[in-house]
Amino acid sequence: MNLNAYGFGPPEERQWIIVDIGVTFNDPRAPGVDVVMPDPTFLEGERDRLLGIVLTHAHEDHIGAIGRLWPRLRAPIYATPFTAILTREKLKEGGCDGEAVVHEVALGGRITLGPFDIELVTLTHSIPEPNGLAIRTPLGLVMHTGDWKIDPDPLIGDLTDEAMLRRLGQDGVLAMVCDSTNALVEGTAGSESDVRRTLAEVIRAQPGKVAVAAFASNVARLESAMYAARDCGRSIVLAGRSMHRIVGAARSIGLLADMHFVDEEEAGYLPDQALLYLCTGSQGEPRAALARIAAGNHPHVKLGQGDSVLFSSRVIPGNEVAIGSLQNALTERGVKVITDRDFAIHTSGHPCRDDLRQMYHWVRPQIAIPVHGEARHIAEHAALARTLQVPQVMEIKNGDLLRLAPGLAAVIDETPHGRLAFDGKTLVEIEARVFRDRRIAGQEGVLAVSLVMNRKGAVLSGPDVRLRGLGPEDEAARDRLLDQLETAAEEAIKRAEGPLRQDEDALEQMLARTMLKTAIRLLHKRPLVEATVHLL
Template sequence: MAKRNAQDELVFLPLGGSNEIGMNFNLYGYGPPHDRQWIVVDLGITFGDQTTPGVEVILPDPTFIEAHAHRILGIVLTHAHEDHIGAVSRLWPRMKAPLYATPFTAFILREKLREEGLLEEAHITEIPLGGKIKLGPFELDLITLTHSIPEPNGIAIRTPLGTILHTGDWKIDPDPLLGPPTDSDAIRRLGDEGILAMVCDSTNVFVDGHAGSESDVRDALIPLIGGLKGKVAVACFASNVARMDSVIRAAEAAGRRVALVGRSMHRMAAAAKSVGLMADIKAFIPDTEAKQFPGNKILYLCTGSQGEARAALSRIAEGSHPHVSLGQGDACIFSSRVIPGNDIPIRTLQNKLADRGVRLYTERDHPGIHVSGHPCRDELAQMYAWARPQIAVPTHGERRHLLEHAAFARDLQVPQQVTPRNGDMVRLAPGRAEIIEEVPAGRLYVDGGMVTPENGDALRERRHAAFNGVIAVSVVLDGRGQIVSGPQVRTLGLPNDADNSVDDVLDDLADEAEEAVKRMKGANRDDDEAIETAISRSIKKASQRIWGRRPVVETTVLRI
């Protein structure tokens, strides 16, 4: 263990994943304030929604730590979910620190780095389950946990000022089917040694009891799939390899062969096989050949459980998938939960499937076909009983989750609790835990394949146009600034009713634009930019009068 100096501090800094579920990006710093060394734990993404039109992927903003990139000792990844590793391939060039992961996670990460052309440059060190890493003053022990993906790890981070247990995502599953159960003995030993702080998953803090075991899901899927007659599709998270395995074995028990539908399914299956999982199942049927099988002899394992527009199941529901179709007498099982915010696209997807005559099975009407990968309150209480930390630092949750988690930890007699937001630097030691600094923390949008600022002009204009509509005005002037043709006006996304036909409204707007030009005098008639500004202002005022909105107005002035 490194020696401790009088000025040394141990700090925790979330730049993503605190006050939100997703986009996990956690930093631990050690040393004097002017010369801290850092490790990064996870570097994930979140997804766009109705408030970010055109943006599917959102990244954490690494600006703060980028300025200290030369003092980053390593990026350690707890597991292979997108909200924990999805940003690595885009943000690694801004940090260029060594990467550490267990074999399954490393397989997935290599594929992502290959797609970005970084595989040769970004070095990944594979760490075995239960392995150790020494990074400057940090000594890291991987703790085997259970979750909804292979090889989930907690991390015991030992420093001269104390030990932190960073749980990552976890649950307590006595029978996870794939991989070992939670290493409770290791956590108890850490508790006996003394844990300064536990940085812990808060996702299900409002849910009583236990999340449930993956073995229970398998027990529910086997009779359900066995009793269906037509073609069967099952939608689940591709990363939940244990669920994939359960579906496959339920299909085989029913005499069905399995076709994977969706790129993520193929990628995760390849990663699982690379570490020895799913070794004894039958070969998958290519979706191009699956239609040759009788309906009661095939099962499609599909991506798209969250209603993603371009995923396999949405294309099947639209009838646009080139190889897979479902219809009357067929069934679709949603072996997944509804992620908050995805309610509308999932409902739309399910309605489209139902309209085709497909019978739907969801966790709402068949609760046993899905269990969460995150700890409920009884599991949280058990983890605190094993670890016995001095400080509880809730993470992986919205604000209400973090505050409830802190209150729960207080009820469990944890001496201190702190609930940072993204950008809040928490000093864990020496002294009492407290927020000592606020650093820049924000989001970057992947928009049209480009990484753009959170409040960039393009998205702001897109939002404005989506709500207010667009008006395009063009006018042709001669050399003296007299109107030769136009103004011509076109609208996009603006309403009309029986009392105001489209032509009448356009004529009114054209008159407003013409008057704006006629009011201009002298040299202003020679200034195209001034004319465009005057027309745009006039059109916006008229739009406010007609519709109560101020649309985006694009004005073009041509000269002859």
């Protein structure tokens, strides 16, 4: 996920812009949560001097948090038309579409926000209208690349604006904040046009129904699958809410205008060899269309023997198990699973090492700031920048306040930072106790003990012990375990003396400690213990 902020001026008068506000998915520290976003507490405190939010493109990790976090920031939003459409949908989801103002900016357009003169730079990526930002200030120009690659034949959108990048380099670039996603990969990212040819060949060779699982935001990939379907005499069926949403946004700016789609219900009346489904769920998301198809509970789409699913996407780190399970489920139904390990049906939207070398050659920054990647990607990107003779290379962490000018670049402070999980309808800090308890309960089980005492210290009821996700399944063995746990609780109560027997909180803490120690001794487990004492 991405949230970058640029400030200009002394601390007490500093003016700010934000570039992108995105989400990430499935943080293991927050079980039961699908969406995680950056904590904007620091920037919320600077809100009076926040001039605007500029969005580079419409991927979830760049705009996904805008609807939930905008009420805490309340700044005008700037985006190109395709990104603006999807941003307004995000704001509507967050309930703030009636308040937030989204200004549409033309491709290659320019925005002036206080001391920041921002020019959009056309790049190529795996979504329509990707932009870098040339951010001019009185102290120098910062090139913020956003997500990018160098695609010589991008199919949708213009080529990378090499002339402008060279011009920026000639004028002098103070710093470049640059994508590190593929910094470990030699060579170039490759072209979408190569994927289009291979995808068409693979689809043409399949006998039954074909489903293509891809990132819905990769409109060029969707278009490639649609052309292949049309050339093979297959009708195109969209499966999944995100697929409908992105296709609708693309058509609103003139893309995919010549494509005809068949409803899921209508598709059931067509021959198998006349169908191609475009499905969400390439990352194994449990509620996506492809997961429901694999489980056999999709209301309209059924795949089986003789059918094929093409995974035209990369595996995002952390999703390996979910994707493997999904592919196994499809295989068990007799479906042929085809991935980019079988054919070149996917190419990355991020720069590999030769792409990075080319960008540095064009832009020639004085300071390299690798971002957008894990620690090893950023470290490798930094090492590459040093070999390219960039005068200063800064490896920064979340929360670092980096001074770019005047003087040498340096980290001068650490701002409050963290992650928020969207849990149900609530934003919760990812380090909150609720997630700690949830992790323990999921891994170790739950033990609850309760009893009722009078004010004289006599036990009126209990102790009653309940187990969830813990202990043996055999009923007799479970009863013996419960007896041992209840005996341990009784003995602990007998040992409590004087004022302790009149203090509910102290009794609960003592019981919880006793139950945890007993569970460790009997079960070699450390369950989540909930102790309740009622004094009457």
